[in-house]
Amino acid sequence: MPQFLVVREFPPGLSEADSEANFARGITGSFHYPEVRWHGTYGVSTPDRIHGFCVFEAPSPETLLAHAQYCGVPFVEIREVAEVDPRTFPTVGVEVPAEGSLFLIERRMDPALSDDELEALSFRSANCLAGFPGLGWERSYWDAERKVSRCIFRSPAPALVREHATRVRIPCNSVEDVTFVDPAAWAWLYDQFGLPRHWESSRS
Structure with a gap:
């Protein structure tokens, strides 16, 4: 099923209660x-801005739009x-770090970038991780139309993320601390409404 990002932005000062109400809706x-x-959901919160994106599967953008408008x-x-998924690229001597902060990296690629060139960049990025202890690439979301990649890395510091990008020769337009909300944290609400725990079978 196609995958989509629902990009969101909220005014500063969004309360925890309002945030939880949004998830529940x-x-x-x-x-x-x-x-x-x-x-x-991946979220970035600063004193001036709250933004991020929710990852969905849906049959079509029209169906997801209807869902978003309904909610x-x-x-x-x-x-x-x-x-x-970085696990699809061979690496040598790389261990995914259990600790460290999550970072969202936005990479705006050359509009002329081909699919083969993108695959080569991804391979190089994964293969260079062995030289950066503590750095882990968790996943990326590739917007082919805009040639933009949103990458999720785990790292002890943002400087290590930028150093890796420099070594790999891949764009690193922004690096932001990000939090992740997993559907499993809301399993009780899925159960209450009789909704299937889809993440238990569709994601590893």
Whole structure:
């Protein structure tokens, strides 16, 4: 099923109660749109801005749009993406770190970048991780139309993320601390509404 990012932005000072209400509205909306599956949310919060994106699977952008409008949670846009799993690229001597902060890296690629060149960059990025102890590439979301990649890394510091990008010769337009909300944290609400725990079978 196609994968999408629902890009969101909220005013500074969003309360924890309002944030939880937004998650609850999004989840309960799946009662009416069971084909829409939420796979997690990445959020960046600063004193001036709260933004991020939610990862969904849906049959079509129209179905996801209907779900988003029904839930009433503010969003900026919906983008179709391809998820890139670093485990599909061979690495040598790389251990995924258990500790460290999560970082969201935005990479704006050359518009003329070909699919083969993108694969070569991904291979090089994964293969260079062995030289950066403590750095782990968790996954990326590739927007082919805009040639933009949103990468999730785990690292003890943002400087290590930038150093890796320099070594690999890959764009690193922004690096931001990010938090991740997993659907499993809301399993009780899925159970309450009789919704399937889709993450237990569709994601490893």
